[in-house]
Each structure stands twice: as structure tokens, then as C-alpha cells.
Amino acid sequence: MDIRLNNLTMVFDDITAVDQITTTIKDGELVSLLGPSGCGKSTTLMLLSGLYKPTSGQIFFGDQDVTKMDAEKRGIGMVFQNYALYPHLSVLKNIMFPLKMKKVPKKEAMERAKEMAELVQIGHLLDRKPGQLSGGQQQRVAIARALVKKPNVLLLDEPLSNLDARLRLEMREEIRRIQQEVGITAVFVTHDQEEALSISDRVMLMKSGVIQQESRPQEMYKRPENEFVASFLGNPPINLLTMKKIENGYQLEKSAHSLLFSNLATYPKSIRVGIRPEDFFVTKDNPRFTGEIIHIETIGRDTLIRMQIGDTTIRALVDPVHQLKVGATCGLDGKEENIHFFDSASGQRIETVERGEKHA
Amino acid sequence: MLEKPTWKSTLKGFLYLLPALLILIIFNIYPIIRSFLMSFYTDYDYFNDIVHEYGFDNFIAIFQDPNFITALKNTGIFVLGVVPISIFLSMGIAVLLNNKIKLAGFFRTIYFLPFVTSVVAVSIVWSWIYHSDYGLLNYFLGWFGIDPIAWLNDPNYAMPALIIMSIWKGLGFNIIIFLAGLQNIGEQYYLAAKVDGASAWKRFTNITLPLLSPTIFFVSIISIINGFKVFDEVFALFNGRPGPANSALTVVYYIYQKFYEEWQFGLASTAAFVLFIIIFIFTIIQLVIGRRFVHYN
Amino acid sequence: MVKDALSKGIIYLLLAFGAILMLLPFVWMISTSLKSPSEVMAMPPVWIPSEWQWENYQTASEVAPFGRYFINSIIVTILSTIGELLTTILAAYAFSKINFYGKGIVFAVLLGTMMVPGEVLLIPNFVTVSNLGWLDSYEALIIPWIASIFSIFLLRQYFFSVPTELSYAAKVDGCSDFKFLWYVMVPLAKPALITIGLLKVIGSWNAFLWPLIVTNSQELRTLPVGLSAFTTEAGIKYELLMAASTMVILPMLILFFIMQKYIISGVARTGIKG
Ligand SMILES: Nc1ncnc2c1ncn2[C@@H]1O[C@H](COP(=O)(O)OP(=O)(O)OP(=O)(O)O)[C@@H](O)[C@H]1O
Ligand SMILES: [Mg+2]
Numbered sequence: 001m002d003i004r005l006n007n008l009t010m011v012f013d014d015i016t017a018v019d020q021i022t023t024t025i026k027d028g029e030l031v032s033l034l035g036p037s038g039c040g041k042s043t044t045l046m047l048l049s050g051l052y053k054p055t056s057g058q059i060f061f062g063d064q065d066v067t068k069m070d071a072e073k074r075g076i077g078m079v080f081q082n083y084a085l086y087p088h089l090s091v092l093k094n095i096m097f098p099l100k101m102k103k104v105p106k107k108e109a110m111e112r113a114k115e116m117a118e119l120v121q122i123g124h125l126l127d128r129k130p131g132q133l134s135g136g137q138q139q140r141v142a143i144a145r146a147l148v149k150k151p152n153v154l155l156l157d158e159p160l161s162n163l164d165a166r167l168r169l170e171m172r173e174e175i176r177r178i179q180q181e182v183g184i185t186a187v188f189v190t191h192d193q194e195e196a197l198s199i200s201d202r203v204m205l206m207k208s209g210v211i212q213q214e215s216r217p218q219e220m221y222k223r224p225e226n227e228f229v230a231s232f233l234g235n236p237p238i239n240l241l242t243m244k245k246i247e248n249g250y251q252l253e254k255s256a257h258s259l260l261f262s263n264l265a266t267y268p269k270s271i272r273v274g275i276r277p278e279d280f281f282v283t284k285d286n287p288r289f290t291g292e293i294i295h296i297e298t299i300g301r302d303t304l305i306r307m308q309i310g311d312t313t314i315r316a317l318v319d320p321v322h323q324l325k326v327g328a329t330c331g332l333d334g335k336e337e338n339i340h341f342f343d344s345a346s347g348q349r350i351e352t353v354e355r356g357e358k359h360a
Numbered sequence: 361m362l363e364k365p366t367w368k369s370t371l372k373g374f375l376y377l378l379p380a381l382l383i384l385i386i387f388n389i390y391p392i393i394r395s396f397l398m399s400f401y402t403d404y405d406y407f408n409d410i411v412h413e414y415g416f417d418n419f420i421a422i423f424q425d426p427n428f429i430t431a432l433k434n435t436g437i438f439v440l441g442v443v444p445i446s447i448f449l450s451m452g453i454a455v456l457l458n459n460k461i462k463l464a465g466f467f468r469t470i471y472f473l474p475f476v477t478s479v480v481a482v483s484i485v486w487s488w489i490y491h492s493d494y495g496l497l498n499y500f501l502g503w504f505g506i507d508p509i510a511w512l513n514d515p516n517y518a519m520p521a522l523i524i525m526s527i528w529k530g531l532g533f534n535i536i537i538f539l540a541g542l543q544n545i546g547e548q549y550y551l552a553a554k555v556d557g558a559s560a561w562k563r564f565t566n567i568t569l570p571l572l573s574p575t576i577f578f579v580s581i582i583s584i585i586n587g588f589k590v591f592d593e594v595f596a597l598f599n600g601r602p603g604p605a606n607s608a609l610t611v612v613y614y615i616y617q618k619f620y621e622e623w624q625f626g627l628a629s630t631a632a633f634v635l636f637i638i639i640f641i642f643t644i645i646q647l648v649i650g651r652r653f654v655h656y657n
Numbered sequence: 658m659v660k661d662a663l664s665k666g667i668i669y670l671l672l673a674f675g676a677i678l679m680l681l682p683f684v685w686m687i688s689t690s691l692k693s694p695s696e697v698m699a700m701p702p703v704w705i706p707s708e709w710q711w712e713n714y715q716t717a718s719e720v721a722p723f724g725r726y727f728i729n730s731i732i733v734t735i736l737s738t739i740g741e742l743l744t745t746i747l748a749a750y751a752f753s754k755i756n757f758y759g760k761g762i763v764f765a766v767l768l769g770t771m772m773v774p775g776e777v778l779l780i781p782n783f784v785t786v787s788n789l790g791w792l793d794s795y796e797a798l799i800i801p802w803i804a805s806i807f808s809i810f811l812l813r814q815y816f817f818s819v820p821t822e823l824s825y826a827a828k829v830d831g832c833s834d835f836k837f838l839w840y841v842m843v844p845l846a847k848p849a850l851i852t853i854g855l856l857k858v859i860g861s862w863n864a865f866l867w868p869l870i871v872t873n874s875q876e877l878r879t880l881p882v883g884l885s886a887f888t889t890e891a892g893i894k895y896e897l898l899m900a901a902s903t904m905v906i907l908p909m910l911i912l913f914f915i916m917q918k919y920i921i922s923g924v925a926r927t928g929i930k931g
Pocket of ligand 1: 012013015016017035036037038039040041042043044191
């Protein structure tokens with residue numbers, strides 16, 4: 001069952017938490033909602049669940065308009081950030097609760113709950129109370145409870161944020177496994193980009209209630225559609241350099257460096273150039289950027305350097321084979337396809353740049 | 361987060377409130393207004409529920425009624441007799457109980473027992489204890505060479521008898537509140553004082569007493585308010601009379617007499633109104649000063 | 658060390674002395690209730706009856722219908738407690754989990770009325786009850802007492818501590834508001850409800866003035882009212898009076914011994930006097 005959002009908008013007092021979102025989530029897909037804190041991820045999820053009703057716009061489950069339908073009737077499963085398990089009920093009773101509300105006969109409910117518990121591998125904990133479980137176990141119970149009534153959609157709101165790093169890694173694979181096993185449409189909210197990129201079929205990146213880009217994880221990383229997307233993804237963050245239009249190209253401010261373009265007439269006065277640190281390589285062969293190394297630090301296999309060009313600092317992840325020293329001058333370059341151009345004013349990607357020859 | 365109020369949620373909210381609100385309006389809110397009005401009934405026909413005349417006559421009348429003055433005086437004496445002694449004793453016991461002794465729970469249970477018992481029943485038990493010929497109290501006093509006292513028949517002793525019993529009945533409640541207050545005082549103060557070499561008495565006067573002052577204040581107000589409402593004890597201890605020669609006539613007893621025995625609804629309501637004013641004053645004192653204490657803490 | 662042990666000893670001594678004084682009336686009551694008339698008047702007092710006169714209890718029940726009083730007290734106590742719990746649960750839910758127009762005002766008015774002593778309500782309530790034709794009926798004994806602002810206030814505080822996400826989870830799981838209240842909030846608030854219920858049971862069982870004025874016939878008297886009337890009926894037969902008093906006091910003492918944890922913590926937390 002596809003989920004379709006049509007101009008979905010949610011306004012709280014004076015904040016527009018969700019702003020005219022239109023999109024489709026395909027059947028069986030796992031979509032991540034990613035974005036900085038306060039961008040409207042949870043609100044979007046609450047709208048999908050029916051716990052909030054939108055200010056305007058529609059939500060369709062398949063062909064059915066569910067915009068006005070109450071949460072208890074939408075047939076969704078939801079996993080909350082703090083799991084929201086019923087503290088007075090045992091694990092088994094927690095999982096059975098949605099079935100009890102649907103008046104499923106007790107015996108059948110018990111069987112289905114146990115089945116579900118096996119799926120999330122907590123079959124041995126059925127008699128415990130939530131208070132006696134670890135975070136990871138609680139999360140599994142929450143997932144089982146969400147899935148037991150065979151919902152059409154599974155909604156997860158930062159379900160991993162309370163777990164430690166190791167468990168997080170484990171659990172997100174677990175969630176992916178369960179989701180694919182059940183074949184359910186799932187929406188997963190997170191503010192952890194790595195989580196979003198690794199787990200999902202598609203990522204929706206939000207900012208201030210607006211979807212900035214929705215695409216496959218790799219594509220979002222490789223071809224950010226705007227400056228925000230470029231800067232949000234990646235760690236260490238992408239380098240963004242402001243360049244002003246000069247006669248035959250663009251020049252880095254207060255520096256001799258310039259990128260040359262032909263056919264400049266249609267381009268803006270100022271652009272932002274984005275290059276990810278790992279897309280740089282050290283070269284002596286006519287590099288695009290030359291400057292003084294001001295900082296070197298080792299991160300895992302790579303070496304992170306900071307290089308000063310005029311007023312601008314560039315971060316680059318380079319191969320440790322280059323014997324670099326602080327204070328030395330170094331040349332950096334990147335492949336054409338890894339250099340992104342954005343309009344300084346609108347932040348939008350400039351697609352059809354015809355690149356000129358390199359700076360001599 | 362709560363969703364914003366809508367007409368739908370308002371309907372729902374009041375639906376949930378309905379049962380409680382219905383009862384409270386009929387038996388709590390309406391009677392307050394009615395009682396206030398009733399105290400100005402000068403001429404009232406109860407059987408037909410018709411008011412012929414309103415006025416201040418009732419207020420003049422009760423303050424000219426020597427019985428009402430007696431009732432006010434007695435109630436005042438009762439409060440002055442019960443509250444300080446009860447607070448002194450219960451605080452002392454609470455401090456002792458707070459000493460990490462083994463049987464603290466057991467003692468607390470015993471001291472608390474009277475709280476759960478019927479005032480009427482224990483008053484009857486006490487009237488037996490106060491019996492002038494065969495009573496336990498006179499028997500014990502006999503050990504110290506004190507002649508038997510006609511506790512319940514001598515107007516001079518009726519009030520003390522009432523006070524002694526009320527202290528016994530209310531002690532456990534105050535102890536519990538004091539214990540709760542004591543447990544809120546951090547251990548660190550005592551440790552610090554011990555390190556400084558303060559004696560137990562010094563620790564009590566310099567730490568316990570000041571830090572417990574909000575509790576003392578709270579208990580005092582509650583005790584005063586409850587003291588002003590004393591009735592059941594009097595009724596049962598003196599077998600349906602306000603003590604010998606009205607010596608234990610209290611304000612609520614006066615209300616009861618005027619209302620239930622003499623059918624003087626206006627006068628009874630006026631007396632109730634006076635009682636309300638007295639209690640209201642103490643409630644306000646508590647709200648105003650009590651709040652300051654809370655901040656101070 | 659010696660000094661410490663000594664002071665501990667003194668503390669125990671003081672506490673034990675006080676405890677004996679507290680218990681004495683109860684011991685004396687039970688002891689007297691089992692004595693023969695001659696032992697009752699014995700001087701010096703007899704503490705343990707030579708022969709336990711259990712029939713005193715029976716005699717008392719024959720002189721006055723204590724069985725009937727007992728049943729009345731139980732009916733009134735149980736019904737008003739159940740009633741109060743129900744109205745309290747519903748109202749506390751509205752005040753804690755629903756946002757509606759006028760909520761603040763209604764709540765403030767209710768809180769305000771808590772300052773007014775019950776004695777002030779006595780007369781108008783009597784008039785109301787008699788206008789309703791309820792004088793001398795169970796309605797009069799029960800219905801005015803099935804809602805309590807204080808309990809609502811207490812439970813509301815407790816309900817506030819239930820996280821909103823739990824109500825979201827319940828909605829997603831298919832609960833209507835009412836089902837959420839019933840299946841989640843109420844079980845969660847069990848300790849608070851037990852405390853409220855117990856305080857109500859004690860208050861209701863021991864209530865005197867109101868039952869005294871709204872009942873006339875013997876058939877509707879509750880235990881305290883019946884006991885108070887009994888003092889006239891029994892005359893100076895103290896063994897019977899003490900037997901009757903024991904019948905009134907004992908059920909609450911037993912209840913207290915079983916549930917004292919809830920009762921004491923409830924009193925400590927709320928500071929209300931029964
Ligand atoms: N109930 C509400 N009333 C008013 N404003 C709200 C409410 N819920 C959310 N907001 C506002 O809407 C915006 C989006 O909130 P939302 O909770 O959807 O953010 P989020 O993306 O989930 O953030 P986080 O990652 O911190 O959870 C925020 O500015 C928030 O302050
Ligand atoms: Mg959120």
C-alpha cells in the first residue's frame with residue numbers, strides 16, 4: 001500500500017512545523033526522515049499516525065483518504081523514542097495489548113504475540129515487566145507490539161537514540177531485517193545521517209518543515225540538490241567555498257585561485273563550491289587549490305589536514321603516504337564529478353556548468 | 361503535550377467531569393452559596409422553604425447569645441489546649457522515632473492506631489476511662505494520692521477531659537507529618553554539625569528546629585482548623601450533651617443545637633458562617649505564610 | 658559508646674511508655690468487653706477477665722441491632738468508596754489529560770471550595786436532601802459523598818506523571834480515550850487509588866454528624882450513630898458498651914494492620930485528616 005502526502009502542512013501557533021509536503025512512499029519501502037532537530041520529522045510522523053491532524057493537505061493510504069481518520073483506526077504500528085511500553089504489563093501482555101483492543105480471542109492473541117516475540121528474539125523474556133529489560137530488549141518489545149496487529153505501516157521515531165553505539169549498529173540491522181521479513185512499509189525518523197543512509201531504501205532530508213531532497217542514500221550523498229543537503233551529509237563536513245564572478249570564471253575571495261568557466265552570462269554573481277574532504281587528493285600537477293597546511297590529525301586510516309587559502313580554510317582527508325608537515329605548502333585537487341556548484345543566493349545546485357580549463 | 365482545546369474536546373472534558381461536577385455542584389458549591397444566604401434569613405419557613413425576610417438580625421442575635429460566646433470561648437480554649445501540647449509531644453516522638461531505631465515502624469503503627477478509629481467509639485471508651493468511681497484514670501491518679509475527679513460531671517474538668525482525649529486521638533497524625541518533614545532534612549547537615557562537635561541538643565535547636573519550621577507551621581494550622589471543628593468527641597464523650605453546664609459547648613455543637621434541636625436554620629447558618637470566617641483566616645495565613653516558607657526552604 | 662547505648666535505652670523507654678499509653682484505651686476496651694458485670698466494677702481493676710464473657714457481644718447485638726448497623730455501615734462505606742473512586746478517576750482524567758475551554762476556571766472554583774469546612778454545608782445539604790425526599794434513606798447517606806475535590810486533586814497529580822507518549826502508544830494500539838483510561842491509566846495509578854480508597858473507607862466508616870442528622874429510623878443507622886444511641890439504650894452496662902465499641906473499632910484496626918503502608922504513606926503525602 002502506497003502512502004501519499006499531498007501538500008501536507010502543520011502549523012503550531014506561530015511555527016510551521018511541516019510545510020507543504022508532497023511525496024509518495026511506495027509499498028514495502030523503508031524511508032528515512034532525516035534532518036536537524038526541530039525540522040519537523042516527528043511532526044510528520046505524528047501526522048502519518050493520525051495522532052496529530054494536519055492544518056491542511058491530505059494523507060492517502062492507498063486510495064483511501066485518511067486525513068481525518070483517528071489514530072486508533074488507521075491500522076498503523078508505531079515505535080516511540082522512549083518505547084512507551086506499558087509499565088504495569090508484562091512483555092507478553094504488552095505485545096498482546098493491541099490485539100486485546102481489537103478483541104482478538106485471547107488464545108489466538110497469545111499465539112500471535114509469542115510468534116512476534118520470537119521474530120524479534122525476546123521469546124525468553126515474556127514474563128518480565130518493562131522495567132526489568134535493557135534498552136535494546138525494550139526496543140524489541142516495542143517493535144513486536146507495533147507489528148503484532150499486522151499493520152499496514154510501521155512508523156519509528158528515533159527508536160535507536162537511547163542505545164549505545166554498538167547496540168545501535170546491531171539494532172538498525174535488526175530493524176532492517178524484520179522490516180524486509182515482514183515486507184511492511186516503514187517510515188523511520190532519525191537525526192543520525194549514518195543511520196539513515198545505511199538502513200533505508202530512500203532518504204527524505206528535511207529542514208524547517210520542507211523536504212530538501214528525497215532520493216536513494218548514495219545519490220543524496222553524491223549529488224546533493226542544494227547547499228543544505230551537501231552540508232548536512234558527510235563527516236567531516238563538506239568544504240563550501242564562496243567564489244565571486246570574475247571576467248572569465250569564478251575566483252575564491254581574497255585569493256589568487258580561480259576556476260575558469262566559459263559562457264558565463266547565465267550564471268550568478270557568486271557561487272558556492274562544495275568538495276567533500278575525502279574527494280580531495282594531493283597533487284603537484286597543476287592543482288586547483290594550493291595553500292599552507294595549518295593542522296594535521298590522524299583519523300583512522302586517513303589523515304585530515306587543514307589548509308589555509310587566503311581567508312578560507314579547507315579540510316581534506318588524504319592518503320598518509322604523503323609526508324605532509326604543518327607549515328608546508330601543498331596542492332589539492334578533486335575530480336570534476338565530485339565538485340558541486342550551488343547558487344549563493346538560492347543555494348540550489350547549478351547543474352549545467354560547463355567547466356572551463358583549469359587555472360594555469 | 362495536550363492538544364489545544366476545541367469544542368469537541370470541551371464536550372468530552374465536561375462529559376468526563378459530569379458525574380463529579382454534578383455531585384459537587386449540588387452538595388458542595390450550591391450549599392456554600394445557600395449557607396451564605398441562609399445566614400441572612402431573618403424569617404424562614406423551613407417546611408415550605410419560604411424566606412419571608414432577610415437581614416443582619418442573625419449576626420446580632422448570635423453575638424448577643426451568651427451560649428454562642430461560651431461556644432466561641434470553649435472552642436478557643438480547646439484549640440489552645442490541644443494544639444501546643446499535641447505539637448510538642450508529636451514532634452518529640454517523631455524526633456525519637458527518627459533516630460534509626462529498630463522498632464521505629466512498630467512504634468509508628470501503634471501511635472497511629474487512634475487515627476483510623478471512630479471518634480464516637482473511642483469517645484465512649486474514654487468516657488469509661490474517665491468514670492469517676494471505676495475509671496482507669498482516677499485509679500492511676502490514686503497511686504499518686506490524688507482524689508477521684510468527676511471528669512465528665514465537673515464543669516472544671518470537662519474541657520481537660522476533652523483535650524486529653526483529643527491529643528491522644530490526633531497524635532499519630534501529627535507524628536506522621538513530622539516524620540515526613542524530618543526525612544526531608546538532609547543527612548549532611550547533621551554530619552557537618554557532628555564534625556563541628558555540636559551536642560544532640562544543639563543539633564536539635566540549630567538544625568532540626570529551624571529546618572522543621574515549615575512542618576511545624578503546617579501542622580499547627582491544620583490542628584487549629586481541625587480544633588475549631590470539634591463536635592463528635594463532645595457529643596459522644598458527654599452522651600449527647602455539650603458537657604456539664606455547657607462547659608464543653610463548642611461552635612459546631614452550637615450549630616448542631618440551633619439547627620437540629622431548635623430548628624433555627626438562620627441562626628445555625630450564621631454561626632456556621634462565623635466558623636467559616638475563622639477557618640478562612642487560618643487558611644489564608646497558611647497560604648500566604650506557608651508559601652513563603654516553601655520558598656525559604 | 659556506653660553513652661550511646663544509654664541514650665538508645667532511654668529513647669526506647671520513652672517510646673515504649675508512650676506506646677503503652679496509646680494502647681491502653683484499646684486494651685481496656687477489649688478487656689472490659691469480655692468481663693462479667695462484677696469484674697467491670699472491680700477495684701483495683703481486673704486486666705484479664707477470669708472468664709471471657711463472649712456473650713457480651715451477643716447481648717449487645719440483642720439490645721440494639723448491631724448486625725443491621727454493621728450491614729448499613731458496610732453498604733454505605735463500599736458504595737460511597739466505589740462511587741468516589743469512579744467520579745474521581747473520570748474527573749482527574751479530564752483535568753490531567755484533556756484540554757478544554759473553562760478547565761482552569763472550573764478547577765480554580767473547585768480548589769477554592771476546599772477551604773470551606775464541611776460543617777458549613779451541613780444545613781443547606783440537609784435542606785436539599787429533605788427536598789429530594791431522601792431523608793432517612795441510603796441515598797442521603799451515600800450520594801452526597803461520592804465525589805471529593807481532594808481526591809480528584811490528588812489523582813490528577815498522579816495522572817500528570819503518566820507520560821503523554823503512553824497515551825499516543827495506546828491510541829496507535831487501538832484504544833479510545835476511555836479504554837486508555839481504563840486499561841492503562843487506572844492500573845498505573847493503582848497505588849494512588851488504593852490510598853484514596855482507604856482514606857475514604859476510614860472516613861466513611863467513622864462518619865458521624867451527617868448520618869446522625871439524616872437518619873431517624875433504627876434500620877438506617879450506621880455503626881457510629883447506632884453506637885451513640887446505644888449509650889442511652891445500654892444505660893451503665895459498660896461491658897456491653899465496650900463490646901459495641903469494639904465492633905465499631907476493630908474492622909478499621911484490622912484494615913489498618915493489613916494496609917498500613919498505603920494509609921500512612923497517603924497521610925504523609927497529603928497531610929489530610931480523616
Ligand atoms: N505540540 C507542539 N506545539 C507547538 N510547537 C510544536 C509542537 N510540536 C512540535 N513543535 C514545533 O514544531 C517544530 C518541529 O518539531 P518536531 O518535533 O517535528 O521536530 P523533530 O524534527 O522531530 O526534532 P527532534 O529531532 O528534535 O525530535 C519545532 O520547532 C517544534 O518546536
Ligand atoms: Mg522528534
